[in-house]
């Protein structure tokens with residue numbers, strides 16, 4: 590069974606950072622719809638350029654386009670042992686489509702992690718966020734160039750004041766219902782994203798391992814780093 594993880598959270602919650610770290614450590618592909626769209630825009634893909642206008646306004650790209658991108662990406666063999674989704678699903682329609690894709694794959698349940706951060710902290714983080722203009726990596730605090738590739742650090746076009754407000758509104762309207770869609774599943778877990786990054790990482794790891802183990806989908810990756818399930822259990826929201 591695969592270790593299939595969805596990292597949920599509002600813009601600025603740190604889900605992309607946690608998704609990237611977890612995927613690297615477990616040797617799974619991180620599938621970020623935001624990153625895929627930004628790369629396709631850089632390559633001048635016409636569909637992506639249209640999507641780029643919506644992204645710059647903080648609006649969502651249409652379900653059909655995004656679902657097609659994810660379906661195609663999940664058909665690649667590297668996602669067979671599992672994957673970490675970042676930025677998808679963002680609407681209930683996308684979540685329903687993902688369930689269908691998972692049924693077709695027959696590769697075990699989805700582990701859903703919701704990284705929760707209070708709104709004023711989200712606004713503060715997004716206001717000070719810088720990313721690398723070359724590779725898109727989030728900048729480390731206090732650095733003047735990208736630690737991954739040395740590229741120039743810039744403000745992401747959709748991290749500007751009013752657009753941030755719009756993205757948070759869109760999150761509440763379109764994406765919060767996705768959490769309700771998943772909340773009753775035994776593999777749904779909540780992590781406090783306002784803690785120190787190492788603590789968030791620790792909680793994310795133990796929640797994922799616990800959820801995967803309790804669903805019988807532990808697989809090789811999760812089985813290697815099992816933590817005390819009762820500790821994770823007591824933090825379940």
Ligand code: ADP
Pocket residue numbers: 599600601622623624626643644645647648649650651655675676677678679680683747756
């Ligand atoms: P963040 O999580 O910080 O808001 P992302 O990089 O995940 O940023 O996404 C940036 C933008 O890309 C979104 O505001 C939206 O316009 C578009 N996008 C990414 N993923 C999706 C998705 N699953 N559905 C619709 N639009 C998406």
